[in-house]
Amino acid sequence: MAIEREVAGLRCGEVLTELSDYLDGELSPERQAQVAAHLQDCDVCERFGSAFTIAIQSLRQGEPSLPGQVQTVFERLQVRLARSLDSR
Amino acid sequence: MIEDLELLSQTVCGDAGAFEVLVLRHRETVWRFARSLTRDEAAAEDALQETFLLAWRNAASFRGEGSALGWLLSIARHAVYQQHRGRAGEPERLESLAELGEAAGWGADPDPLDALVVKDEVERAVARLSLEERELLLLREVEGLSNEECAGLLGVGLPALKSRLHRARLRFVAHLRGERHGH
Numbered sequence: 001m002a003i004e005r006e007v008a009g010l011r012c013g014e015v016l017t018e019l020s021d022y023l024d025g026e027l028s029p030e031r032q033a034q035v036a037a038h039l040q041d042c043d044v045c046e047r048f049g050s051a052f053t054i055a056i057q058s059l060r061q062g063e064p065s066l067p068g069q070v071q072t073v074f075e076r077l078q079v080r081l082a083r084s085l086d087s088r
Numbered sequence: 089m090i091e092d093l094e095l096l097s098q099t100v101c102g103d104a105g106a107f108e109v110l111v112l113r114h115r116e117t118v119w120r121f122a123r124s125l126t127r128d129e130a131a132a133e134d135a136l137q138e139t140f141l142l143a144w145r146n147a148a149s150f151r152g153e154g155s156a157l158g159w160l161l162s163i164a165r166h167a168v169y170q171q172h173r174g175r176a177g178e179p180e181r182l183e184s185l186a187e188l189g190e191a192a193g194w195g196a197d198p199d200p201l202d203a204l205v206v207k208d209e210v211e212r213a214v215a216r217l218s219l220e221e222r223e224l225l226l227l228r229e230v231e232g233l234s235n236e237e238c239a240g241l242l243g244v245g246l247p248a249l250k251s252r253l254h255r256a257r258l259r260f261v262a263h264l265r266g267e268r269h270g271h
Contacts (some may be wrong), residue, residue, distance in 0.1 A: 026250070081108075
């Protein structure tokens, strides 16, 4: 069910819409401060904002793994490229 | 270390050694991107080979706008989409942001994502995204490209890119919650 509270001059739906821009620091300084004030005083949005941030940070964390039989794949790439590099 | 753009300039002049350095530098990223997009080892390998073969043949077409890695990823993306052409399913219904938010836990009490998110859950949640959502999150969150670079690579304007990114993030969080709840 959609949340319709208004806190710090912003409705929850507006905060939901701007959450990624807020996380990326893409809002104007005034808007950034307004969203921060809403998050501070609205427990529902604060809880969701924290969970959202944790989830997105989990994507960015650590060295990404290299899936599959990567060395074999790279060896075949080198063989294929070697043929092309010689023929250009 | 020689810059990518210098290596590409040398590649245009036929310097195979310079191109090999570029391949060694970026093959892991291109592989990871292709593998995550296709979720298929053989298809990803085809895309990887296609990417570097085309880059070698068409190095002169690089216009110097954006990074060499962005250019390579755009070739890889094109190769993957060529493979998927004609295989697209029904277009997904575009939910409202509120619907997506609720699926992601907006308004839920208590939210189960307060606990630490584990890597396996992240990988399963990413795998459940659509091809378009997956590629955007890979480029932006995993490979660390800027919004502007992603917009250029995907051929969309910045506002559209931001909108897609937000929706993809919400969908990812929704899938992550689904993993926690076992559905």
